[in-house]
Amino acid sequence: MGDVLAVVIDGTIYASWLFIIAAGLTIVYGVMRILNMAHGSLYALGAYAATSVVGAWIRGGRAPLVSYALLIAAAIAVGLIFGPLIERGVLRFVYGRDEIVMVLVTYALFLILEDAIKLVWGVESYFITEPYGLLGTVEIGPLTYPVYSGALVLAAIVTGLLLRWGIYGTRYGKLLVAVIHDREMAASLGVNVRNVFLITFTLGTMLAALGGALTAPTVSVVPGMGVETIVLAFAVVVVGGLGSMPGAALGSLIVGLVRSAAVHFFPQVELFSIYLVMALVLALRPRGLFVAPEARKI
């Protein structure tokens, strides 16, 4: 019984982390048809930026409670700088090319960003433990959990609700849906698709960085942390259906629970259980759980 409880709680925590990252990946794909391989590097950028800012703040001896706001501010800053930089600087030149070309372009960006991070921050690892330690722990039945993990789950839920409200409740969100549905029709009705793309990519970058910033206090921030994250995020969005927000949520939960069940019961299959699930879902529903099949063009 304790095992099952642990699997569910661990899985939920893992799923929250995955959801924040996968939400950014899926929204960029949904609107722009770009499967962003550099998403993992943007995640790493968020983590590095957060450790630097919070680290400097704590070393300055200032109020540690502010560090939570700083984590989020760092993520927003990374999004505002790198989103427009990448979209205006590179991506806009390849719009209209094949989807697979987009994958290759963002793969090139991934390679560049990985080394750029090493150039700026070096190859040593960074830690910030204050935001994590400050909240203490809580006991759930026989198990002890850090409160910070609970905050992470809360952050994921708030992010999901905000995105839902943003997409369905605001004017900009409705324009977004119009572009997702039919880019050319939206453009011909006067939607500024250029701006929609810019804002969407910035939002996606922000979400990746937020995922990184919120994870930073719980792990050591090292080079290469984005490499594995991106393939996990791929698994999540492919399981849920590319471009679908509820799909990203369900996909995160499935992947999160599968992984934590594997860790608890069959540790030797941990790594490949996730990809096995991804392969299984694709075998049964070729376009993921939440996407309707598309008609073939002649």
Place this chain on the structure above:
Amino acid sequence: MKRLDRTTFALLASLVLLLAGGPLLPEWALFLVTNSLAKGLVVLGLLLLMRTGLVSFGQGLYFAVGAYAAGMMPRAPGLSDALALMLAGGVAAGVVAALCGLLLARYRGIFFAMLSLAFSMILYGLLVKTSVLGSTDGFNVAARTVLGVAAAGAYGRYAVFALTVATAFAAGFLLHRFLGSHLGRLAPAIRDNELRVEYMGASVRNVVHLNLVIAGILAGAGGALTGVTVGHIDPEMAYWTTSGEFVFVAILSGTASVLAPFLGSILLELLRSFAYEYSPNTWQLVVGGAMLLVILFLPSGLWSVFGRWRKVLR
């Protein structure tokens, strides 16, 4: 007898040139060329897939299967010749490709890319946890003989080189003939419009499946030869970044000629050697930048530059 076409002539010329020039090369260059040609075999398979309109982010799967199959061969008695290792790698990878192909042949575009990536990551996850095969450390591969020559020493190195050159030549020649055949010409047709190919009475799925198996065999043979050349194999061979590197070379070389993958591969290994020498931390930066430039300005790969020259010269 038919007149030799230009590609076959270039292939033959480079075969003779490499075999004759091999003994003159310094040890590092011999290693570099052997290693590049072995990896070029994998890219040759990608060329076939890209002509079919498929980009695989999981060729590392067949690469690693080939290498591990070859690595386990010397444990069996009497089968430790490098040629046997290579054949074992190719066959093992071909079988895996035939099995994965049952599923993969139904997918196109990014779904194909993602599913092939998932398959290679499954193998990576398995290898990392299999202690019999050395887990994350992998294990050493040693062929006792190469085409009957003892593998140790300068003669052995040259023999491995000669075997790789001969394999690359044979694979390039056969693939060139295949691409010109009826079946091979269906590949670009499938890329352009699948449904019309079906209307003509060809089975798209069978052609894609066949091309997957061919690419798998090539990647397996390449993996086995890489294992023999380097002397060591590890699970990194199945990791998605390895597959990404193959895709990079394929993009760099373009799909115009069967010679391009080998040239692209040699170019990358040269670039890597010098980049490692002078600034090890910006190696990926250089590769990524080069890739962006090629995609933006030379969408058909470096090989298309030759075509443009030819037009200008005329």
